[in-house]
Amino acid sequence: MDIDKYVARRAEAINTALPGLINGLKGAHPRLAEAMKYSLCAGGKRLRPVLMGAAYEIFGGSAPDILPAACALEMVHTYSLVHDDLPAMDDDDLRRGRPTSHRVYGEAAAILAGDALLTDAFTVLLNSKYPRRVKSAGVLRAGAVLAGRAGARGMVSGQAADLEAEGFLRGPRLTPARKRAGARLLSYIHLHKTADLITAALEMGAALGGAAERDFSALSEFGREMGLCFQAADDILDVVGDKKKLGKSGSDARNHKLTCVSLLGLAGARAKAERLMQSALSRLGQVRGAAGPKAALAGIAEFVYRREK
Amino acid sequence: MDIDKYVARRAEAINTALPGLINGLKGAHPRLAEAMKYSLCAGGKRLRPVLMGAAYEIFGGSAPDILPAACALEMVHTYSLVHDDLPAMDDDDLRRGRPTSHRVYGEAAAILAGDALLTDAFTVLLNSKYPRRVKSAGVLRAGAVLAGRAGARGMVSGQAADLEAEGFLRGPRLTPARKRAGARLLSYIHLHKTADLITAALEMGAALGGAAERDFSALSEFGREMGLCFQAADDILDVVGDKKKLGKSGSDARNHKLTCVSLLGLAGARAKAERLMQSALSRLGQVRGAAGPKAALAGIAEFVYRREK
Numbered sequence: 001m002d003i004d005k006y007v008a009r010r011a012e013a014i015n016t017a018l019p020g021l022i023n024g025l026k027g028a029h030p031r032l033a034e035a036m037k038y039s040l041c042a043g044g045k046r047l048r049p050v051l052m053g054a055a056y057e058i059f060g061g062s063a064p065d066i067l068p069a070a071c072a073l074e075m076v077h078t079y080s081l082v083h084d085d086l087p088a089m090d091d092d093d094l095r096r097g098r099p100t101s102h103r104v105y106g107e108a109a110a111i112l113a114g115d116a117l118l119t120d121a122f123t124v125l126l127n128s129k130y131p132r133r134v135k136s137a138g139v140l141r142a143g144a145v146l147a148g149r150a151g152a153r154g155m156v157s158g159q160a161a162d163l164e165a166e167g168f169l170r171g172p173r174l175t176p177a178r179k180r181a182g183a184r185l186l187s188y189i190h191l192h193k194t195a196d197l198i199t200a201a202l203e204m205g206a207a208l209g210g211a212a213e214r215d216f217s218a219l220s221e222f223g224r225e226m227g228l229c230f231q232a233a234d235d236i237l238d239v240v241g242d243k244k245k246l247g248k249s250g251s252d253a254r255n256h257k258l259t260c261v262s263l264l265g266l267a268g269a270r271a272k273a274e275r276l277m278q279s280a281l282s283r284l285g286q287v288r289g290a291a292g293p294k295a296a297l298a299g300i301a302e303f304v305y306r307r308e309k
Numbered sequence: 310m311d312i313d314k315y316v317a318r319r320a321e322a323i324n325t326a327l328p329g330l331i332n333g334l335k336g337a338h339p340r341l342a343e344a345m346k347y348s349l350c351a352g353g354k355r356l357r358p359v360l361m362g363a364a365y366e367i368f369g370g371s372a373p374d375i376l377p378a379a380c381a382l383e384m385v386h387t388y389s390l391v392h393d394d395l396p397a398m399d400d401d402d403l404r405r406g407r408p409t410s411h412r413v414y415g416e417a418a419a420i421l422a423g424d425a426l427l428t429d430a431f432t433v434l435l436n437s438k439y440p441r442r443v444k445s446a447g448v449l450r451a452g453a454v455l456a457g458r459a460g461a462r463g464m465v466s467g468q469a470a471d472l473e474a475e476g477f478l479r480g481p482r483l484t485p486a487r488k489r490a491g492a493r494l495l496s497y498i499h500l501h502k503t504a505d506l507i508t509a510a511l512e513m514g515a516a517l518g519g520a521a522e523r524d525f526s527a528l529s530e531f532g533r534e535m536g537l538c539f540q541a542a543d544d545i546l547d548v549v550g551d552k553k554k555l556g557k558s559g560s561d562a563r564n565h566k567l568t569c570v571s572l573l574g575l576a577g578a579r580a581k582a583e584r585l586m587q588s589a590l591s592r593l594g595q596v597r598g599a600a601g602p603k604a605a606l607a608g609i610a611e612f613v614y615r616r617e618k
Contacts (some may be wrong), residue, residue: 022461029466030614031473083424088416107397108472111420115392116465120422122431122456126449140435143452147431152331152345157338164419183355291443298541 003299010053010063011046017071021124028116035105035113036120040078042096047202047300048073052305054203054296055219058289061133066208067140068128072121076150079117080197082110084159121146134208145184149200158193169256172228175300179263186258194234211289218286222297225280230304232273235259237307239266277297277305312608319362319372320355326380327516330433332507336385337425344422345429349387351405356539356609357510364514364528367598370442375517376403377437378451381430382510382512385459386489388426389506391419393468430455443517450516467502474498478565488572495567503543504536520598527595531606539613541582544568548575586614 013177022028022037053063063070085092087107092100125143148154165185175181194300196216201236202223206216239261256262260269280301358379362372372379394409396416401409404463411419417451434452474494483491509614511532515525533580548570566569571576589610591604 025461027466029469029473032461032469033464073522079424083420086417086420088420108395109469110394111392111397112465112472115423115427115603116461118427119456119460119465120462123462129452134519136449140445140449143431143449144436147428147435151428151432152334152337152341152425153429153432156343156421156428157336160338160341160418160421163421175593194507269360296360 001295003296003303007045007047007050007295007300007303010050012075013064014045014046014049015041015072017067018074020238021068021071021075021120025123031105031109032112032116035101035109036117039082039095039101039113040075040117042098043103044096046074047304048077048197048235049177051198051223051300052205053298054293054300055202055206056209057205057293058215058287058297059206059209059211060210060290061131064203065131065134066264067210068124068130069139069204072125072131073146073197073204075117075121075124076146077197079121080150080155080159082114082117084242086110089159089163099106119148130208133210135210138208138210141205145200145203145207149196149203152202154192154196156192158189158191158196160205161185161189162193165258166256168258169262182258182263186260186263190228190231190260191224192232195224198230199223200229213285215289218283222280222283222287222301225283226274226301226304229273229276229280229301230307232260232269233307234278235261236266236269236273273305279300310604310608312605312612315605316354316359316609316612318357319359320378322373323355323358323379323383324350324352325381326376327383330377330380330384330429334429334432340414340418341425344410344418345426347413348404348410348422349384349426350389350399351407352406355383356613357386357506359579359608360507360510360532360609361517363602363609364511365605366514367524367528367596368515368518368520368608369599370440374440374443375514377433378448378513378517381434382506382513384426384433385428385455386506386602388430389459389464389468391426398472420425426554427459432602439517442519442580444519447517449520451513454509454512454516458505460513463505463509465501467498467500467505470494470498471490471502474567475565477567478594483487485600489521491567495569498567499537499569500533503540504533507536507539508532519521524596526600527592531589531592531596531610533590534585535598535610535613538582538585538589538610541569541578541585542614542616544570545575545582582614584611590601 018040019037022033022040025033052070052073056066057063074134081095082101084090085095086102092102093103101113122143126139168182199220202215202219206219261271264272281298285295287294321471323609329345329348331342331349334342345459361379361382366372367374390404391410393399395411402412403409410422430450434455508529511528512525515528569581573581590607596603
């Protein structure tokens with residue numbers, strides 16, 4: 001399986017669907033809708049919706065069945081980027097190689113565009129028609145997963161902890177005790193800021209596919225480990241990556257941020273990413289269901305890991 | 310029926326339930342949870358959840374059945390206040406007589422607290438247990454209503470238009486044409502910024518109660534007219550109310566805001582509120598179902614109207 005092509009083809013289906021979702025929000029304030037579309041249609045790997053589609057297919061369906069749910073997750077991911085970039089947060093000027101939302105539309109409009117992307121993710125998820133094989137109970141559970149993983153038990157707390165950690169390395173010398181405290185804080189941040197939404201992709205796919213509890217749990221753990229691997233790879237990329245290709249400004253070191261690399265060194269961070277990827281694959285092996293989509297998920301896990309190379 | 314006592318008693322049930330919802334978000338970042346609770350448990354009339362309970366009871370259930378849904382709506386309302394007060398928005402220092410969230414916790418934390426209140430409203434709505442008479446389809450529809458009314462087709466666009474309208478009266482002299490444009494803009498703002506979430510209260514109650522389409526629609530229109538009446542009364546209060554009692558700083562005139570009063574004068578605004586209240590009551594008369602809860606809704610409409618006296 002050529003996983004790069006697989007991801008690109010699946011992402012294309014998401015990219016095609018997204019603008020129509022915003023256009024479908026009839027009566028929306030025109031500038032607000034424009035700001036929503038600016039961030040939502042700025043490209044990106046569409047990793048989370050692609051993962052959701054593959055997870056769903058393990059249980060016999062076909063990814064287009066759940067296209068609205070996949071787009072809803074991407075809307076939540078996009079809102080989180082728009083708000084993270086705000087002046088009061090990370091104060092970033094560039095995202096995916098383009099000026100950030102608040103640089104283009106102003107701070108108030110960027111806050112509102114994020115709010116609307118988050119809210120209308122639930123409109124898209126809960127108010128769409130699905131084929132009969134997708135049950136109401138599955139949609140309800142997918143909604144509960146999305147809200148749970150994105151909310152105060154999940155992603156938002158990750159961002160709150162990330163702000164708290166800002167400047168951690170500027171503090172007193174890194175004694176062993178401070179290093180352990182830093183490692184704990186970093187785990188919390190990575191788990192919630194990054195892994196929770198990737199976990200949501202797998203769990204939503206499983207919920208919509210009507211997975212048994214045992215398979216739901218194994219996919220959930222696969223998502224968590226892959227999400228942590230993704231973040232480790234991201235931290236490494238911030239140091240070694242080609243800034244231009246990555247399209248963001250490598251601000252971690254500048255901001256004295258707590259990252260896998262600042263805490264473990266480059267070799268340590270690479271070993272951690274490798275360990276997480278292997279562990280993710282072993283969780284995936286426990287899931288029962290169609291082999292093709294499982295192979296795709298394994299390929300994506302390796303694709304995520306490979307990013308740091 | 311003593312409507313003041315009715316509203317107070319019903320609001321008490323909401324006030325009792327709300328802190329537990331935030332405490333139930335296990336693993337949330339402590340300062341984030343504190344900021345969420347600070348705004349959510351600051352009092353207020355709890356008008357929207359009380360309306361939802363009464364609407365639900367028209368169709369035979371009892372308001373406590375849907376307590377999580379009622380709290381979810383209050384969480385969305387609270388998030389909207391937290392974000393509206395931000396420095397980039399209305400930049401308000403006081404809300405319900407206390408310093409606003411960003412004055413206490415800082416701008417970043419206030420943005421995140423709003424994000425989490427909005428997201429976890431859906432956790433609470435979609436992930437709670439309801440008695441058997443509340444069907445999954447009703448919960449799904451209530452979720453779609455909440456997201457639709459709060460999102461880009463609703464409340465967020467109202468706030469976007471409100472920011473656009475800021476300083477409208479500072480512009481050139483109010484010619485008849487500018488006055489008409491102002492009236493159109495004001496209708497859009499009031500419809501979306503205020504009436505949509507009050508309409509959501511009625512629609513969610515009807516959806517959870519399993520109302521027939523005809524009754525759902527009549528309740529929806531009742532909500533819209535009452536919501537517009539509520540906003541007209543609010544505009545009047547901003548001019549004539551006891552600032553201390555109201556607990557906010559009467560910033561409309563200071564900000565040259567477009568309001569019913571600035572556009573129609575005090576007498577015109579009062580006539581408009583009266584007209585809307587009567588029209589709301591006539592919609593309510595079309596709803597079939599239990600008389601007690603309908604009388605309560607009529608009482609609340611009058612209660613809302615009376616606020617301006």
